[in-house]
Amino acid sequence: MNATSAEQASAPVTEDALRTVLLAGERPSRPGPVLTSLTFGWRALLKIKHVPEQLVDVTMFPIMFTLMFTYLFGGALAGSTQEYLQFLLPGILVQANVMITMNTGITLNTDIQKGVFDRFRSLPVWRPSPLVGALLGDLVRYSIGSTIVITLGLVLGFRQEGGAVGVVLSVVLLLVFSFCLSWLWTMLSLILRTPNSVAGVSMTVMFPLTFVSNIFVDPKTMPGWLQAVIEVNPITHLATVVRGLMHGSVPAGEIGWVLVSSVLLVAVFGPITMVLYRNKK
């Protein structure tokens, strides 16, 4: 059925029905921040349900990267593709999640362009809840992405020595870090004008961030100054942690590093985002 025929079939606005809805003087009490954030999270899930194409970045990127790096470079980098896979897979898990965070900014910017954010901002709800809700919805995307990478890894012969605990801990840390990193993109999306420019700038930040790290290769053979840069990149520490957990060791100090950088990311970009959001033109 097309829109026109449906419209003709449906009765136009009826005065009585309109009166009834307007006179329903119900004023429910204002919901709290948790409920409104979860409600916005529900919206994000509905969007995934209606537009499953948007999961391409969550599914195709990690698969492509795993296959490409393992089979193109694996032999050269680590002697055999199997050996390289043991090193690469935890790193790909990190890269996949970090890549998926970019989507947050692009989605938010699209909402702003379309005008639906004006409606959300005009509601009497806890102000950060549309943003927090979107980030909660993204947790589902990270989980899907992580599941795909791990499953693919196991199929290709990844030896998962850390057991279920290692996997679960890794994924939890990845979710925490990704959630925190997302505030960088929400901030960008409030500064830049179009979803395209958000995507462009995100990519420009993302590539050095993930490649100048220990995700793909051990930095031992790199020049000293580059090693120094890699050492301060939080992605490096996250990759080290996930690698450790997946292979059965618990790098406590490194976990601390990841948690501290996560907190720092939110502490810096969260408030900036909220100020921009409140004063959005």
Next chain:
Amino acid sequence: MGELAIETRGLKKSFGKTHAVAGVDLAVSAGGVYGVLGPNGAGKTTAIRMLATLLRPDAGEAQVLGYDVVRDARAVRSRVGLTGQFASVDEDLTGVENLLLLARLRGYSRRRGRERAADLLDAFGLAEAADRQVKKYSGGMRRRIDIAASLVVTPELIFLDEPTTGLDPRNRNQVWEIVRGMVAEGATVLLTTQYLDEADQLADRIAVIDHGKVIAEGSSGELKASVGAGSLHVRLRAPEQRAEAERVLAGVLEVPAEPSADPAALSARISDPERVARSLAELSRSGIDVTEFALGQPSLDEVFLALTGHDAEETPEEDAA
């Protein structure tokens, strides 16, 4: 005049060098439709966004339903409904999901939220489209769901930013009916429009704005009266006499008479109603038969032209950028 639903004093907002709203004073009484009429770029949306607490004024004050839009923003938000100029619901979601989302955000339980969404969809003739994504709605349906979304909790004051721009006459009429229905139930509606006939049809009072300033305010009758008595429309039996009739009318009325689209008709703006009878007598003395004549009030189009020196629907040049 009853209590004021909206009161602003010296409201200002600039974007860089653009003075979008350049000192606006409004007093909108509760109940009825208040029209804000202005061409594209006049500052209508910017003004509404400040009143709906989305944008902080650079200067000036605004009270909405007695609450300050900056200091008591939350009180304002819980009492007003905003239907923005552009998409104000999520196009990817279905009609019912959009309304349920808003109902949940306003504190309805899941069950009551569903009931409320269904009632709204019914009232707006969208029951059959409830489970379709909004992006598949026609223009008229879109506008109706946009408005329905502002009524999830019945607001005391509703902002409608250009609710009929781009709609065909049938859908425009439906939106007008909705607006009239809301007013009949006691709501106050602040409506912006570029269409003069819309303001004329719906609004009890109208503020004409141009370049961020209110250039006239009043009922549509008052605005029309402020630009003169109106115009005389005359239709002749014989179209070939039109040139002569033009000369005769211009002579008596002392203003130029203009040919209309109808080859046998012409019209003239009049400043002095006394001369109308004389001009008709003069036509008859010259042997020109008149089959119809009418004395019209000036249209809001003429009002706008007289007030601003440019047409309402003409876009000011600085907007081209």
